[in-house]
Amino acid sequence: MTHPFSNATAARDIAFHVHSQTNPRLFEEQGPLIVTRGEGTRIYDAAGKEYIDAMAGLWCASLGFSNARLATAAAAQYSQLGFYHTFFHRTGDAVASLAEKLVDLTGMIGGKAYFATSGSEANETMVKLAWVYHTVRGKPTKRKIIARDRAFHGSTIAAASMCGLEFMHREFGLPLPGFVHAAAPYPYRGMVEGESEAAFAQRLADDLERQIVQEGPDSIAAFIAEPIYAGGGIIVPPRAYFPKIQAVLEKYDILCLDDEIVCGFGRTGAWFGKDTVGMKPQMMALAKGLSSGHFPISAVVMAPEIYEALRSFNANGGNFGHGFTNSGHPVGVAVASEAIRIYEELDIVGHVDRMGARLRSHFDAIAKSSDLVGEVRGAGLMLGIELVADKPGRKPFAPERKVGAMFDRIAYDNGLVTRCMGDVLGFSPPLIVSEADVDHIAERFERSLRDLERYVLQG
Ligand SMILES: Cc1ncc(COP(=O)(O)O)c(C=O)c1O
Structure with a gap:
């Protein structure tokens, strides 16, 4: 998403706006992420970059970001x-x-x-x-x-x-x-x-x-x-x-x-x-x-x-x-x-069952090939992935490494919005996701996980 100070919105936001669940000093240094538009399961930033929001905003935009009805x-x-x-x-x-x-x-x-x-x-x-x-x-x-x-x-x-x-x-x-x-x-x-x-x-x-x-x-x-x-x-x-x-x-x-x-x-x-x-x-x-x-x-x-x-x-x-x-x-x-x-x-419940199973099976397959994924869990379209330092021992990363937060940043760069809760990655996409959307989430997740693996290996 667009970064700081480069435009008047960012400058005004830093000058006047207090954000929820945001570190004040970090915000002053890094500035806001400016979201300008939504279309279905996608959001767009001020530079026109597209993201699939796999959190439905804050677990809420079940019908996506621009429902005409x-x-x-x-x-x-x-x-x-x-x-x-x-x-x-x-x-x-x-x-x-x-x-x-x-x-x-x-x-x-x-x-x-x-x-x-x-x-x-x-x-x-x-x-x-x-x-x-x-x-x-x-x-x-x-x-x-x-x-x-x-x-x-x-x-x-x-x-x-x-x-x-x-x-x-x-x-x-x-x-x-x-x-x-x-x-x-x-x-x-x-x-x-x-x-x-x-x-x-x-x-x-x-x-x-x-x-x-x-x-x-x-x-x-x-x-x-x-x-x-x-x-x-x-x-x-x-x-x-x-x-x-x-x-x-x-x-x-x-x-x-x-x-x-x-x-x-x-x-x-x-x-x-x-x-x-x-x-x-x-x-x-x-x-x-x-x-x-x-x-x-x-x-x-x-x-x-x-x-x-x-x-x-x-x-x-x-x-x-x-x-x-x-x-x-x-x-x-x-x-x-x-x-x-x-x-x-839409028979949303049936749709969630089908799309949830599809997303879960992608995640299960990706988890098998990654030492960082300790567990995939959840139900329907509410899935969590717990990242660990040692998979067999279920050993967590030291909190100061902020591995989950690093994943979120990497995922943003790859056009995917996720939400880390410590080192648990949350997925709660709009319920209207299509099969193609689910596959996109999985692809962008896998790419981001590989990037994270490189970052973690570098210590
Ligand atoms: C489970 C749960 N309960 C309550 C709330 C609070 O809702 P609100 O932010 O609308 O007050 C939230 C918000 O994320 C939530 O996730």
């Missing part, structure tokens, strides 16, 4: 009603229909949907609803949230507290009290020698139970998890993990909150990640793929008992004391509804 849906809504809200009983046909559609798609029988504008807000909404739920049932001391090591749940204060990543905490003195973390179900790094996946899952469930007893079951409201970890390194739990974990949660009356913000809407080869991993949540947070990233809209879908708690808490006439200006924004609703229509028309 989404543009038309947004434009039509803007000209009919460019803003309205959903406070104080307000609604419209599209927002009611989208709520119905989300309840139906998620299989949350008898449930309801609530709208917000970001994944973080959706996750925080689930936490507040969990508190109301327990309060109404006479258990107001149940307040703590158990999240997991390596989790990513967002950047607002409670969502960041639920993250299990040090880089989300260290500047801000987080996590807040009352947000605790359980071990990550990370087979490649967590299973001990000779242990089966089932035994590993049982050990994690036993550890969780011990943690709950230690914290005090009466102090714990909910457990939150991504079905498959995204930003923590594309980690797929063992098959038995969620059933065993959920038995423990039920025993201690702890709600299960499902962060589907990345996994939802086909990403894992099922409509929702919960179905890929056998999770049975009482609430689900949806965002990103909900609108194919084309509008900031998110939702919480809740089981009937959660809504019932909200209703009975306010039986004296009080309002649900929560809401965002843009909850149920009409343009967001129009874009999300159109995105879901397109997913259904």
